[in-house]
Amino acid sequence: MNRFVLTAVASTVAIFCYALIAVAAPLTEEPTTQASQAAKSDSVLLGLPEEDDPVVVRVSLEIQDIDEINEENETFEFTGVLTLIWSDSRQAFDPAAAGVEEKIYQGDYQFNELSPSWFPQVVLVNSSGSLEQQGVVLRARADGTQILISKITAVAKTELDLKRFPFDRQRLEAVFEVLGFDHSEVVMQVGQATANALWVPQWTIKGLSMSTEDRAVSYAGRRGIASMFVASVDVQRVSLYIGRLVILPLIVIVLLTFSVFWMDRASLGDRISVSFIGILTAVAYQVVMNDIMPRIGYVTWIDGFLNLSFLLMVGTVIINLVVGRLDQHSRHDVAHRVDVLCRWVFPITYLGLILISFAVMSLL
Structure with a gap:
């Protein structure tokens, strides 16, 4: 009797354990399947x-617009549409x-949360x-085929060469890279x-070009x-x-300053006054250009x-003093010849x- 009871209890325990194993097997397989699917999904992402x-x-x-060219900071601001095209066979459907x-x-x-591909x-x-x-x-x-289109606005740093200012020509460059890959x-x-059709105040667009190049950067992959x-x-x-504001008016003022060589040598004070008015005008233009x-x-x-x-114009002051000195020593003929010579030497x-x-500027 005792043997029969023990056999029944053992059979019941065996059946119960088998049932637990049968129920638990799908539960243990499901996380494994989910993990493999997640790993596969991560490889795609x-x-x-x-x-x-x-x-x-x-x-x-x-490039849709160039908003500003800042010469002080050597930057330019632009707006454009950037398009990237690449192929990823994993995304075929x-x-x-x-x-x-x-x-x-x-x-x-949709792009950041739902799109399933590397970009x-x-x-x-x-x-x-x-x-x-x-x-x-x-x-x-x-x-x-993947096509990524984005509209961007950015400020780019670029090197400006102003040696020929205000007749200079500049190249504005925007350099892009795929971050983290060599x-x-x-x-x-x-x-x-x-x-x-771009329009930038005080500038004329002469051309647009695009190229690729390789550069050494420490963070670019292996x-x-x-x-x-x-x-x-x-x-x-x-x-x-600048031509109408500075160049042309100053040329006229300088040439008018040379009129001191036609003035009476006896009025030395008037001659020097005219020269100093021209000098002060040149200094004023330098102040204006410093602001620009x-x-x-x-x-x-x-x-x-x-x-x-x-x-x-400083030279005209020196000539005026020389001519006045010659007149004081009764060397009127020499003073007259100096005036006549300077009437042509200075303007030429x-x-x-x-x-x-x-000419030198055109060679730069």
């Missing part, structure tokens, strides 16, 4: 497209099964502030370069050499403003022009040096 060669990203930038020809994710929420995070290398993104659209085609992983290629996309805009300053020009450490064309005008020298400065 986080990894580069599985290609033997680097991922090719075709970049296009349509069957249009019939999906019910759409292409999947579209638009706006920050190239492009940053402005020579940014002088934050790069503002005003809108974003990701178009995923059935063959795996050129063995991601390569940027030039797409289509376009620009609207090799430390990143692929860069460079958008360049060539602009030329409209010199009419940025604080730079080299000499520009306008600096040379102002200094030339100033020095030649002044205009000749201006022409030479233009």
Whole structure:
């Protein structure tokens, strides 16, 4: 009897344990399946497209406006539409099964939270502030082609060469890179370069070009050499403003100052007064240009022009004193010859040096 009871109890315990194992088996398999699916999903979200060669990203930038060129800070602000195109076979789908020809994710929420693919995070290398993104659209085609379109506003730092001011021509450059990847992983290629009818006060747009290059950066993947996309805009300053404000009036004033060589030598005080009026005018123009020009450490064309005008008018004061001294020593003939000579030497020298400065400027 006792043996029978023990056998029954053992059978009951065995059946109960088997039932627990049968129930627990699907529960243990489900987390494993979910973990494998999560790992697979992470590979889609986080990894580069599985290609033997680097991922090719075709970049296009349509510049819609250049808001400002700041010579003091050597920056320019621009607005444009940046388009990135690359291929990711993992994102290919069957249009019939999906019910759409292409999947579209638009706006920050859909792009950041719902889009399932890796994308190239492009940053402005020579940014002088934050790069503002005003809108974003990701178009995923059935063959795996990904098209990322975003409208951006940014301020870029660029080197300005003002030696020829106000006849200078500048190249404004915006340099983009895919953050965190070297050129063995991601390569940027030039797409289509376009620009609207741009208008910038005091500047004329002369051309637009785009190129790619490799630069060494410490944070760019394993090799430390990143692929860069460079958008360049060539602009030329409209010199009419400075020409009518400074150059032409000062040339007339300097030439009028040379009229002292036609004045009576006996009125030395009047001659020197005319010369000093011209000198003070040149100093006033230098003050005006200091307010217009940025604080730079080299000499520009306008600096040379102002200094030339100033020095030649100082020269008229010196000649006036020499002529007055000759008259005091009764050397009237020599004083007259000096006046006659200076009537031609000063204007020819002044205009000749201006022409030479233009010739030298054209070689810079």
